[in-house]
Amino acid sequence: MSLLRTSLTVACFVALSASPVVGASTHHARTAHSGTTRKLSTHEAHSTTAHGAHSTAHGTHKKAAPRLHGQQAIEPARIIEIQKALIREHYLTGEASGQWDQTTISAMQKYQADQGWQTKLMPDSRALKKLGLGPDYSNAINAKSASFTPPPPASTIPPVVSAGFAEAAGVQ
Numbered sequence: 001m002s003l004l005r006t007s008l009t010v011a012c013f014v015a016l017s018a019s020p021v022v023g024a025s026t027h028h029a030r031t032a033h034s035g036t037t038r039k040l041s042t043h044e045a046h047s048t049t050a051h052g053a054h055s056t057a058h059g060t061h062k063k064a065a066p067r068l069h070g071q072q073a074i075e076p077a078r079i080i081e082i083q084k085a086l087i088r089e090h091y092l093t094g095e096a097s098g099q100w101d102q103t104t105i106s107a108m109q110k111y112q113a114d115q116g117w118q119t120k121l122m123p124d125s126r127a128l129k130k131l132g133l134g135p136d137y138s139n140a141i142n143a144k145s146a147s148f149t150p151p152p153p154a155s156t157i158p159p160v161v162s163a164g165f166a167e168a169a170g171v172q
Helices: 002-018 042-047 076-089 104-112 125-130 158-169
Strands: 027-030 037-040 053-058 057-061
Touching: 076 104, 104 125
Parallel strands: none
Antiparallel strands: 027 037, 053 057
């Protein structure tokens, strides 16, 4: 029995070492510049196609188009608000049309340049805030209970406290 087991083990070993790996295949690719063919590894043969798309066992997948980030367009109602503010500040003339046209773009660029801000991205959030078009917090959850009052003027700070601040700052 031992001799039979040894013979079967040797036969299996010889058979496995002589045959190629299961599932391996040989692919040939013609090189573009020389016209010759070369053997590709299994990974090379399955990883790309002639068009640069990624190939898998489930098919060919092309790369996704890059995703756009940020705001892509301005709503017409918002454009009207911006145009009215630019008209009020004398950077735009005429009536607000609701169209983000070259005249409006130029007026916004001039306004931002006069403030010392960038002029390539439109419109700058600082420019909108300065035009009075910043965020509206009136519908915020805590808007009714919140107090948006400014801090008291410096003249109401008691002299003792003011002297303490001056002393701590090293100011006479």
